[in-house]
Structures are given as structure tokens and as C-alpha cells.
Amino acid sequence: MNEIGRLVTAMITPFDENGEIDYPRARELARGLMSSGSDSLLIGGTTGESPSMSDDEKLRLFGEIKEEVGDSAAIIAGTTDNNHRKSIELSIEAENIGVDALLLTVPAYNKPPQEGLYEHFKAIASSTSLPGLLYNVPSRTSLNMTAETTLKLAEIDNIVGVKEASSDYVQITQIIDGAPEGFKVWSGNDDETFPIMCVGGHGVVSVASNLYGDQVKSMMGLILEGNIESAAIAHRRLLPIFKALFWVTNPIPIKYAVNRSGFKIGPNRLPLSDPDESFTSGFDKIMDLYEADLPV
Secondary structure (H helix, E strand, C coil): CCCCCCEEEECCCCECCCCCECHHHHHHHHHHHHCCCCCEEEECCCCCCHHHCCHHHHHHHHHHHHHHHHHHCEEEEECCCCCHHHHHHHHHHHHHHCCCEEEEECCCCCCCCHHHHHHHHHHHHHCCCCCEEEEECHHHHCCCCCHHHHHHHCCCCCEEEEEECCCCHHHHHHHHHHCCCCCEEEECCHHHHHHHHHCCCCEEEECCHHHHHHHHHHHHHHHHCCCHHHHHHHHHHHHHHHHHCCCCCCCHHHHHHHHHHCCCCCCCCCCCCCCCHHHHHHHHHHHCCCCCCCCC
8 A cells, every 4th residue: 555645636637628537648647747746646636626527437537547657656536525425435436446545525515513524534434444634625615624623533543644724724733733643734735835844744735736746846855854944935936826726716727727838638627617818817927937847
């Protein structure tokens, strides 16, 4: 079983002109990401447009990408939503396919209480032997998983970390400070990687690394070396593109940027749409300040 690395890329999903998943192109993208800094790949997350994918599509994509990268990287499968039983079933099927870990996302829309979150994730974790990475993203779910709930879940053997996108630095620091040995915290936002790693976070689940992986990894390396001043300079240099990638709903900007770089990955699936000129005119100016790391 491959360990989840520090730089996890939330991989975008290529579609063809008919809106079908382009599996060969997804394999090419996975290879390109592995050669441009990524340690692990998250497949079927929000950045991968999982809400618009069927379970069969997700499972095939998990299998194709795992087959492509083999043992060179951990493949994390996004298998959960607000349907508890289906989340367990998909997690078991993903394990049978051979993925390395699961992303356990706080459910959207039904807004369970904290005890419901605990029981939900505990049951999913007990249904599989795979390591689980919790994902707290209140901006998407309208629900924050508290530090207390996260740390309670951290006592479960195969829940190994959390992707924290609450932007609550007090909460994130409390989790880092109170976590048992082996439980790690990944930033869930590119623009927060620097501060979170500086207080003991392990890494980032990144959107920007779909295109700028080597540059993100270089900044992380400077932090790990203790060269905080240089890391801060690198962080400030990358901050404009980190911000621009979230001007409109993710993954619209990163898919536009990857397509514009010359690595064609097709359109978004409805209900997501491609960006209009009011977005692209400003975004292009910022994008042109950076060299892409993804091989074209």
C-alpha cells in the first residue's frame, strides 16, 4: 500500500467533445502530474467533477489511473457523499479495484450533527481496510467538522489524516496540536499551504498542482528545510495564481488554464460551464506571469 504523499493533486477529469470521460487522456494527465511534482493523486473529488459522474464512471476512472501509475504513487478515491449506504458500497468497490486510500468528505446538504459525522465516518472506515483521509470543506457543505470531532475520528486506526479547508487557523492548529502520532493534516486550499505547513501541517491537496506542481513542491521543500524566508517569497510569488484559480467555481479556472497551456482536457460537464470573457481577460494576464510545469 502506497503512503499518501505531501503533495496530493486533486486531478481534473478530461472529457471529450460529447461530454464523455476521456480515459486515455486521463492516463496521460496522470503521467504528466507524476512527472511534475505530484506525490499522490486524488481521483473523483470536487476538482474532478465527481458530482456529475456516475458510480460506474468513477470506478472505471479509479481503476484506469491506478493501473497507469502502478506503485509509483498513492491513488486516493473520492467515494463518499451524503448517501451513507452508497458511500460504504462505493468504498468497498474502490478497495476491490486496488486504490490506496479513500477521501471521506463531510456530507453536503443534509447537514448532520457532529455525532452523526462521527458515526458516518466510523462506519465507512470499518467497512474497509484502506486508510481514510477526512475532508472538511464548509464552503461547499455549509457544515464545519469541529476539531473535537476530527480528533475523535483520528483515534480510529485507518483514519490517517484530514484535508482541512475550513480556513480556521485556530481550529487547524488545534487539530495539529492534538492529533495522535501518525495522523496528519493537509491544507485543503493552495493559498493556505504555507501557513498550515509552518505550524506543523504535512502538505496540501492541491488544485494548482494540476499545472504548477513543481513550483508548489519547491515551496513546500523550502518549508521542510527550515528556510522560511525563501518559502515565504515563493508563497507570495504563487499567491496571485492561487487566488485567480478560485475567482469562479473550481474546477472551471484550472480546466481553462490547463486547456490554455496546450494540454487539452476538454470542457466542463454541466451544470458547470466554461468561463466567459469577463473572466478570461483578467485571468490570462495573471496566468501569463507563470511557466506551466505540466508537460504539454
